[in-house]
Amino acid sequence: MNLxxxxxxxxxxxxVPIGLFLVSLSFLDVFINAFxxxxxxxxxxxxxxxxxxxxxxxxxxxxxRIEFSGVRSLDVLNKNINSNNFxxxxxxxxxxxxxxxxxxxxxxxxxxxxxxxxxKDDCTGxxxxxxxxxxxxxxxxxGLYPDAEQWRINTAFLILFAVVGVSFFVAEKLKKYFILxxxxxxxxxxxxxxxxxxxxxxxxxxxxxxxxSLTFIISAFAILFCFPIGVILALGRRSSLPxxxxxxxxxxxxxxGVPLITVLFMSAVMFPMFLPDGTFIDKLIRVLIAxxxxxxxxxxEVVRGGLQALPKGQYEAAKSLGMGxxxxxxxxxxxxxxxxxxxxxxxxxxxxxxxxxxxxxxxLMELAGMIGLAKTNPKWLGMAMEGYVFAGLxxxxxxxxxxxxxxxxxxxxxxxx
Amino acid sequence: MNLKKLNxxxxxxxxxxxxxxxxxxxxxxIIYFATNAQINMGNRGISFGFGFLNQExxxxxxxxxxxxxxxxxxxxxxxxxxxxxxxxxVIGIFFATILGVIVGISRLSDNYLIAKVAEWYVEIFxxxxxxxxxxxxxxxxxxxxxxxxxxxxxxxxxxxxxxxWYVPKFIWTNFNIxxxxxxxxxxxxxxxxxxxxxxxxxxxxxxxxxxxxxxTLILIPLFTFLFLGVSLSFEYPVLKQLSPxxxxxxGGVSIIPELIALAxxxxxxxxxxxxxxxxxxxxxxxxxxxxxxxxxxxxKNQILKLVxxxxxxxxxxxxxxxxxxxxxxxxxxxxxxxxxxIVLVFAGTALMQTGxxxxxxxxxxxxxxxxxxxxxxxxNWYNKKMAIKEK
Numbered sequence: 001m002n003l004x005x006x007x008x009x010x011x012x013x014x015x016v017p018i019g020l021f022l023v024s025l026s027f028l029d030v031f032i033n034a035f036x037x038x039x040x041x042x043x044x045x046x047x048x049x050x051x052x053x054x055x056x057x058x059x060x061x062x063x064x065r066i067e068f069s070g071v072r073s074l075d076v077l078n079k080n081i082n083s084n085n086f087x088x089x090x091x092x093x094x095x096x097x098x099x100x101x102x103x104x105x106x107x108x109x110x111x112x113x114x115x116x117x118x119x120k121d122d123c124t125g126x127x128x129x130x131x132x133x134x135x136x137x138x139x140x141x142x143g144l145y146p147d148a149e150q151w152r153i154n155t156a157f158l159i160l161f162a163v164v165g166v167s168f169f170v171a172e173k174l175k176k177y178f179i180l181x182x183x184x185x186x187x188x189x190x191x192x193x194x195x196x197x198x199x200x201x202x203x204x205x206x207x208x209x210x211x212x213s214l215t216f217i218i219s220a221f222a223i224l225f226c227f228p229i230g231v232i233l234a235l236g237r238r239s240s241l242p243x244x245x246x247x248x249x250x251x252x253x254x255x256x257g258v259p260l261i262t263v264l265f266m267s268a269v270m271f272p273m274f275l276p277d278g279t280f281i282d283k284l285i286r287v288l289i290a291x292x293x294x295x296x297x298x299x300x301e302v303v304r305g306g307l308q309a310l311p312k313g314q315y316e317a318a319k320s321l322g323m324g325x326x327x328x329x330x331x332x333x334x335x336x337x338x339x340x341x342x343x344x345x346x347x348x349x350x351x352x353x354x355x356x357x358x359x360x361x362x363x364l365m366e367l368a369g370m371i372g373l374a375k376t377n378p379k380w381l382g383m384a385m386e387g388y389v390f391a392g393l394x395x396x397x398x399x400x401x402x403x404x405x406x407x408x409x410x411x412x413x414x415x416x417x
Numbered sequence: 418m419n420l421k422k423l424n425x426x427x428x429x430x431x432x433x434x435x436x437x438x439x440x441x442x443x444x445x446x447i448i449y450f451a452t453n454a455q456i457n458m459g460n461r462g463i464s465f466g467f468g469f470l471n472q473e474x475x476x477x478x479x480x481x482x483x484x485x486x487x488x489x490x491x492x493x494x495x496x497x498x499x500x501x502x503x504x505x506x507v508i509g510i511f512f513a514t515i516l517g518v519i520v521g522i523s524r525l526s527d528n529y530l531i532a533k534v535a536e537w538y539v540e541i542f543x544x545x546x547x548x549x550x551x552x553x554x555x556x557x558x559x560x561x562x563x564x565x566x567x568x569x570x571x572x573x574x575x576x577x578x579x580x581x582w583y584v585p586k587f588i589w590t591n592f593n594i595x596x597x598x599x600x601x602x603x604x605x606x607x608x609x610x611x612x613x614x615x616x617x618x619x620x621x622x623x624x625x626x627x628x629x630x631x632x633t634l635i636l637i638p639l640f641t642f643l644f645l646g647v648s649l650s651f652e653y654p655v656l657k658q659l660s661p662x663x664x665x666x667x668g669g670v671s672i673i674p675e676l677i678a679l680a681x682x683x684x685x686x687x688x689x690x691x692x693x694x695x696x697x698x699x700x701x702x703x704x705x706x707x708x709x710x711x712x713x714x715x716x717k718n719q720i721l722k723l724v725x726x727x728x729x730x731x732x733x734x735x736x737x738x739x740x741x742x743x744x745x746x747x748x749x750x751x752x753x754x755x756x757x758x759i760v761l762v763f764a765g766t767a768l769m770q771t772g773x774x775x776x777x778x779x780x781x782x783x784x785x786x787x788x789x790x791x792x793x794x795x796x797n798w799y800n801k802k803m804a805i806k807e808k
Contacts, residue, residue: 080529087528096528156544167678247443257786262778265764269774271455274450354546360617360753368549375556384556390543399544 007066016064016074022060026053027095032098054092072167120380132383133390136374140367140390143210149202153213156190187224206284207222207364207389212394218288219353225292226352227345232300235329238307239302248300255297260355263290268362287359293351302344306337341414346406350399367391454775461772467780469771470495476766478757480673491767498762499784500716503681505758506745506788512684513744514737517691524696535692543689548750555754565656566664574653580665583654583670591647595638598645602637675756679748687744691737698733699725730803738796742789744772749785753789759784 007015029054032038039049061082069075081091104310112127123129133140142150151322163186167178197203209217236248255263267290268283275281310333318328338345357368365373371387374380470492472669477487481497482504523535542550560579563569568578574582589595613624641647654669702725705770710724751758754767768774 083527087526087531090526090528090531108470139701143488167802173541241432241436243440247439254786257789258782259749259760260766261749261752261760262785263779265760266778266782269768270778273454273774276453277457277460333594350544350558357546357548358750368552384560385558386550388553388557392549395546395549396544400540403544 007063009066009069012066012069012071013067016071019060019063022056022063024060026057026060026092027099029053029056030096030099053096054089057092058085058088061092077356119382122219128386128389129145129383130386132374132380132386133329136380139211139374141211142213143171143370144208145204145210145213146202146208149196149204152193152201154195156193157213157216160186160190183224206282209284210365212367213372214359214364215353215356218284218291218356218359218366219349221288222291222352223349225288226296226299229292229296231303231334232297233300234303234307237304240417252297252300255294256301257259260291260294260358261361263294264358264361266290283362283364287362287364291352291355291359294350295355298348298351299345302341302348303337303346306339306341307333309340310337329377342406342410342413346403346409350402353399353402367394419737427573456478463772465775469773469776472768472771474767479755480676480757491763491771495759495763495780496787498757498759501762502745502748502751502758502760503788505676505683505751505756506750508676508680509683509687509744509748510651510741512680513687513691513740516658516684517737519694520688521695522699524692525699532788533725538690539689542685547682547686547747548753550682551678551754554681559674559678564664565666568584568656569664574651575669576654576656576666579664579674580671581674583650583666583669584672584675585653586668586695588650588652589647590624590649591645593643594641594645595647598638598647599634602634605633605637606647607796609633636753675751675754678701678754679751679756683744683747687740691744694733694736694740695729697736698729698731701732702728708761727803731800734800734803738793738800741796742792742797745788745792 005173007019016275023060026104043049044052065078065084065088067078069078082088104394108127110127112125113130114123114125114127115130117131118121118135119131120129123133138147138150142153145153154367155275160182163178163182167175167182170178192198193201194209195204195206233248233252234242237252239248264287267286271286272281314332314336318332323331356366359366360369360372368388368391371391375382375384375387431808455465471490473487474489474491474494475487476494478485478494478497482499482500483497485493485497505593514660520535520538523531526532526535543555550806561576562579565578565580566574568576568583570576609624609629610626614627616622616624642649651670654666654671656664658664680756706724706728707720715723749760752761757762759781764777768777771777
């Protein structure tokens with residue numbers, strides 16, 4: 001009778017060791033099964049041996065579920081993963097699935113993968129063929145940009161990183177010159193450096209640009225331009241002048257109502273029809289304009305949220321100091337409004353970076369596009385998994401870092417009220 | 418006096434000038450574009466117009482919900498594309514909502530492991546571009562499926578192969594009667610619910626609406642099966658040999674891999690955003706609300722149903738509407754893997770054949786605008802229904 005009593009503080013000495021033993025046994029069984037392909041409980045009937053870890057774990061968790069046991073670690077364990085039967089089952093399932101999925105993942109990514117070599121024939125294992133990434137790495141980064149000229153892209157990005165890096169350490173007074181340089185001078189300098197055509201640099205047409213560097217170039221330019229346009233559109237939408245207000249609303253809602261891919265289609269096939277015969281605007285520039293206007297509409301809505309959240313008193317106070325419309329917005333309203341919507345701005349910029357692969361529509365190839373090209377190369381067929389896993393990882397790192405940075409920025413800039 | 422009047426007029430003029438300038442600038446841009454377009458089209462010998470919609474399309478579409486072949490018109494091809502877009506959006510919205518709610522609630526679970534797994538699910542799938550996820554499912558994951566002759570079989574009624582997912586086809590007799598019975602059951606449930614609400618609010622009587630509703634929904638359609646001649650049979654897919662090495666399935670319905678990949682990617686990606694909305698909504702309901710509900714003697718289910726959910730839904734609905742809109746717009750990425758949606762069929766193939774860029778792109782954009790606006794009107798109506806009714 002005593003043996004099937006409810007687990008409580010009285011019988012903690014007998015129940016907890018038995019429970020822990022059963023739980024560990026169940027994990028051990030799944031672990032050995034997953035990693036060494038050996039079934040500990042193989043001597044039992046197949047149905048039973050299949051469910052045995054679950055049953056053992058469940059009984060074990062039931063036995064150690066003792067409220068206010070007085071043992072700190074046991075209480076923490078129970079509270080977090082074992083608060084009732086349902087939670088215990090969920091915990092078991094989660095841990096089993098994790099244990100079960102580790103070996104195949106490990107095999108594919110590392111143990112059975114091939115790293116050495118320089119052709120598809122060197123990939124003999126069942127795992128990933130990282131040789132593919134290694135051989136094509138240069139193309140994935142620079143697209144079809146000529147090998148001999150790649151130092152130009154590197155230099156442009158190095159200057160960018162150097163200027164950003166230095167600007168963190170210089171005095172506050174000098175900082176604004178760095179920012180002015182980054183916003184007004186560097187973009188054009190960088191583009192000149194990459195496209196060439198003067199100063200003895202060989203001209204490289206934009207169709208040859210590609211890979212991850214193109215992702216960065218497009219994101220950087222779109223971010224640079226979509227922000228001020230978005231702010232102006234947001235101010236326009238809140239304007240008291242009806243014509244400006246309705247034009248802004250129409251513009252914003254038009255872009256927000258259609259998918260980016262149709263906007264890119266438009267820039268590719270419809271926009272040339274609107275220009276005088278014979279004028280030619282570079283494909284990359286058309287794409288940039290399309291992405292910038294598209295994201296500016298989203299940016300405008302985010303900024304408008306911040307403008308609406310500001311109390312009316314701020315406007316009145318600024319006006320009572322005799323400030324005009326532009327001075328009021330630039331000095332009082334926007335600094336506060338933008339700070340309020342940092343998460344929204346960050347999300348829009350993240351969406352922008354995630355949207356860059358769509359430029360495949362007009363035939364430009366950034367990272368995802370280059371992988372599409374590489375996997376259809378007759379010598380490298382069947383490498384889609386490696387390629388897209390690699391691209392996914394790269395994009396994930398970029399986007400995750402961006403979202404983390406925005407969270408930090410939000411914390412840093414939040415002023416306690 | 419005079420000075421004041423002058424000042425007011427001055428202000429009016431000051432307001433007028435920027436507006437007039439903006440309108441003028443906009444008009445001149447439009448006129449400039451329009452004249453250029455006219456000249457360009459004149460040079461190419463095409464005139465603006467929508468007459469081409471009635472011409473024969475003469476291209477095939479791999480997947481269509483309505484009858485279509487090359488002899489149908491461009492208008493019909495547009496309709497096929499539109500229906501395919503709506504199909505994948507509806508499927509995506511359905512699964513994204515279910516998955517999003519589950520993940521969102523899991524993130525608030527007191528089970529540490531479940532909460533962590535849900536958090537990482539969100540962090541991983543939200544930060545990878547949707548197009549890459551679509552490519553991954555289509556080019557990498559679904560290509561790893563077996564050929565038809567050794568397809569993965571589910572109890573021999575449904576087969577998953579590299580060429581698609583073959584499921585049984587429903588063959589109804591008297592389907593209309595069945596549909597009518599479902600509608601009748603839904604109407605009955607609606608009246609029952611409003612009656613129950615009235616009883617509860619006026620007399621404090623509790624009517625077990627959930628059980629009665631379920632019973633109505635099952636019993637009335639069942640009745641049509643027993644007495645009104647409705648019947649349902651299935652046509653199962655069967656493996657057929659086309660040539661010594663090529664196999665396929667005959668019968669049943671084939672769900673093409675493009676649709677599977679697109680629906681999977683769309684729902685898994687959008688679910689992360691919906692999960693965040695659900696989490697924010699539930700967290701947004703004050704703790705005091707739950708305590709107050711408990712203190713007047715409501716049980717756990719009643720608290721969730723009557724106190725927490727109505728308030729949480731109010732926070733959840735507006736951003737979730739946005740996600741539904743995004744999903745619908747993102748379904749246009751279908752063009753990347755050749756799922757015949759409106760962008761691929763109309764803005765792709767039809768445009769190539771006719772060369773009518775302006776008409777076709779405008780129709781496509783207008784279609785998306787209409788879809789977006791109709792979803793937001795519907796969700797605004799629903800939102801208003803859920804909003805606080807002050808008495």
